[in-house]
Amino acid sequence: MPKPAAIVGQIILYGAFAAFIGYFATAPTYKQIPDDVALIKLSMSHLGGRECRKRTPEELAKLPPNMRAPLDCPRGRSDIKLVLELDGKPMFDTVMHPTGLSKDGISTVYKRFEVKAGTYQLAVKMNDNLVLNPDFNFVKEAKVTLKPAQILVIDFNPDRGGLFFQSADAK
């Protein structure tokens, strides 16, 4: 049977252990962003364009019947140029490269930008075929108002008209 002093010691040490676990399981809290800051997330996943050539009837005739595709497209995809501007000033400028050993995969980007909450003129421009297009073939520009801690997503979806901004009020 342990001595009373040992029992008291055990109670103190068990209590200290539980208190240590209990405290650091939730504290100190971590402040991810300052109170007056919002977040812009630029994220897209898109296949770059490619230059296809229309096959002539002679060329098609030479091909086996099951392989007579009217277009002759290279496997590789174009790089994608992307520019983000905030109030007319460049915020981010990049060229996204296609993935894959044969450069035939999607090009992706994922970036976070912390900005002070407020109203901004936001513009995003994209050229997804640097071979064919001399200039940006997708442009989205809008005045946006960002509340503290709000997330604005900039994404691309052909079914939604190309580039789009997405934000929602907090639940």
Next chain:
Amino acid sequence: MHAAMRNSAQSLFERSENFFDASFGGADNPLRHLGALGLYFLWILVATGLYLYTVLDTSIEGVYRSIGYLSQQQWYLGGIIRSLHRYASDAFVLVMMLHLLREWAYGRYHGFRLYSWVTGVPLIWLAYISGIGGYWIVWDRLAQFSAIATTELLDWLPIFSEPAARNFLAPDSINDRFFTVLVFIHIGIPLMLILGLWAHVNRISRVDYLPSRRLMLGVLLSFLALSVLKPAQSELPADLALVPANVPVDWFILFLHPLTDISSPAAVWALIFGTTILLFALPFLPHPAAAPIAVVDAANCNGCSRCHVDCPYEAITMAPHPDKPNHKIAIVDADHCAGCGICAGACPSSTPFRSQERLVTGIDMPQQPVDVLRQQLEAKLEKLEGKTKLVVFGCDQGADVSALAARDTATLSLICTGMLPPSFIEYALRSGIDGVVISGCREGGCDFRLGMEWTHARLARQREPHLRNLVPLDRLQLIDASRGDGKQLVAAVVEFRNRLETQSNATRPPAYTRKSHHA
């Protein structure tokens, strides 16, 4: 530098363990049973996790609601179970890291311990993957923070063609199936962890799968109290349209997220992979040479299997004897053998009463053969003089006994106290010694795990080879004295001597003088 760091850490652990011994004693000391304590927390996690799994609704809305219900409406059962699950996971991680540090500090990562060390490293990964994934299941603001931070960290590695963080881009990015998959991962990874733990302890015998009952009870009561006083609660539901600004991070499991924020994903991956590589490489860095392993003498091994049963590291197997039909012989696995000598102490042939000029036993240690031990004992006993003559058997891993040597006290230090055959005690007493002291590491602190446990059991006549009934126990003193317990050892020996001097000589066993068979 590494050795200096390790020695400092070892000294810190020793002092902490001795401090805890004062309240808990060796058997209940949590620092001396970190591995078993970790397993106990794992069983708490499994038991509480099974209940949580049964009540979990894996839809996006349902997952938050069903867990919240436990904490709010069913706080007296489900809430406590949930809190136990969370706190046990934190304690598991803490104990796991302390176990790692302690084994490193004591230099238990190379030689015969290489396998246990190397198989332990992946378990750290599995524990953290499981712990981080567990937080996501709640799908509150903390889960949202962790999910995004983890996927952003993963995206730094070139493993996904599309950024994984896109899965948490907007409120409509995830669907119900995400949580179904997550739950199965949160069950699958712990199953792998349990499988890994089985491999981790595979090369040791008599594994402490659980700590002592008192320790389990104490830990459970303290965690129950914590669960009542500070129950685990969900944050607000996850909202991917908002940044969770103030996050109550679990610093035991989720510390990597703030670390990534203040440094960079590259720095964190460098830390993770660097630490992992360092842990794997540690056994291959310069370290003390391995101790010579036990050697079996076929002619003297009678196949009794006692060494096989007593070996703490499953280094001994029994095979058919090459020379004796229907007999077995001990086979030592060089990779498993710790060179502790516990097998030599277990061998029935290790008795000094055998009359051979050269005592050859069935299994012996090249660095300290039983024959040399007998020669040293006889030589020292012959020189002893004084009113009360003592012999002190010590342990190289425990308190240094050489300081006790005097004209009336002989000292002999063994590789491990567990290598002392009990017949040596009888031999010393029947050679005219008044008392025998056996000193070994404190309970739960044996460098070779079972040395002192077997010694206690053998001397209590509960384990073979046992101390014969002829030997009076009042002339025998067993002292638990680890490194740094020199003063306590001296005091205990003085007390024992005083006790012997005040008692009658009636308990002395009959005298015995060995005669060489040549004589």
